[in-house]
Amino acid sequence: MDKIxxxxxLLDFYGELLTCKQKSVMSRYYFDDCSxxxxxxxxxxxRQAVQDMxxxxxxxxxxxxxxxxxxxxxxxxxEYVEGLLTELDSLIEKGNSELVNIKDLVKxxxx
Amino acid sequence: MDKIxxxxxLLDFYGELLTCKQKSVMSRYYFDDCSxxxxxxxxxxxRQAVQDMxxxxxxxxxxxxxxxxxxxxxxxxxEYVEGLLTELDSLIEKGNSELVNIKDLVKxxxx
Numbered sequence: 001m002d003k004i005x006x007x008x009x010l011l012d013f014y015g016e017l018l019t020c021k022q023k024s025v026m027s028r029y030y031f032d033d034c035s036x037x038x039x040x041x042x043x044x045x046x047r048q049a050v051q052d053m054x055x056x057x058x059x060x061x062x063x064x065x066x067x068x069x070x071x072x073x074x075x076x077x078x079e080y081v082e083g084l085l086t087e088l089d090s091l092i093e094k095g096n097s098e099l100v101n102i103k104d105l106v107k108x109x110x111x
Numbered sequence: 112m113d114k115i116x117x118x119x120x121l122l123d124f125y126g127e128l129l130t131c132k133q134k135s136v137m138s139r140y141y142f143d144d145c146s147x148x149x150x151x152x153x154x155x156x157x158r159q160a161v162q163d164m165x166x167x168x169x170x171x172x173x174x175x176x177x178x179x180x181x182x183x184x185x186x187x188x189x190e191y192v193e194g195l196l197t198e199l200d201s202l203i204e205k206g207n208s209e210l211v212n213i214k215d216l217v218k219x220x221x222x
Contacts, residue, residue, distance in 0.1 A: 016178035067127035070181070077221045084216050091209055098202055102213070105195050109220070110188045 004030060006071070010061040013070040022057045029054055074111065081109060115141060117182070121172040124181040133168045140165055185222065192220060 007030055015023055025043065028034040029050075040047045065071055088103045118141055126134055136154065139145040140161075151158045176182055199214045 013179075017175075064128075068124075070179075073221065080219075080221055084213070084220070087216065088213065091213075096207070096209055098207055099210075099213075102195070102199065102202070102210075105198065106217070108191075109195070110184065110191055 007058060007061070009071045009074070010058075010065055013074070014061050014064040014068075017064060018057060018060070022053065022060075025050060025053050026057055077111075081106065118169060118172070120182045120185070121169075121176055124185070125172050125175040125179075128175060129168060129171070133164065133171075136161060136164050137168055188222075192217065 007026075011026055011030065015026075018026070021043070025039055028039045028042070029036075034042075036047045036050045039050045043050070084106055085103060088099050088106065092099045092103065118137075122137055122141065126137075129137070132154070136150055139150045139153070140147075145153075147158045147161045151161045154161070195217055196214060199210050199217065203210045203214065
């Protein structure tokens, strides 16, 4: 899996467990595409300190994932539901129109 | 919701974030139905220390839930899927037998 996508998922699931500063640095770096220098300036710290914080925070996020497996479970569930939607599509194509509504309900299963 | 059931869910979702000792005390108290005195003896600490640890750990679990909402999301998803299964049952009863297989797939959506 693409590293940036994976970190984004980790941030989605575990971001609330980070400190305000960790959240801000990670979000500027991964979501807003800011450079290390820009983030360093914003927080009045060195470029090296930003780089260290990003590395440490990534490690922390991965430790949470090792313990709780939220990203892993989410991806497995999503793959399973996609298989189910494909199955529903093939039955709808064969003329089982009652399944159109069911498909919508499956699509909207909350995460 | 019943308090014991709620704590059990919190332990299911966040147990891996506790220390070994916290996990052990909570599991003896909530799953194995041990008394405070029995747990105190097992861990060579006072009854009061056990009680304090249970209270602190419950608070910690609730803090995780306030941040990550895993139990809340799980219960909402389960309720939604139960509604979907009821919908499927009513279509199956009306004679849409292709849905029996779909119902099984929906039942087995991973958590």
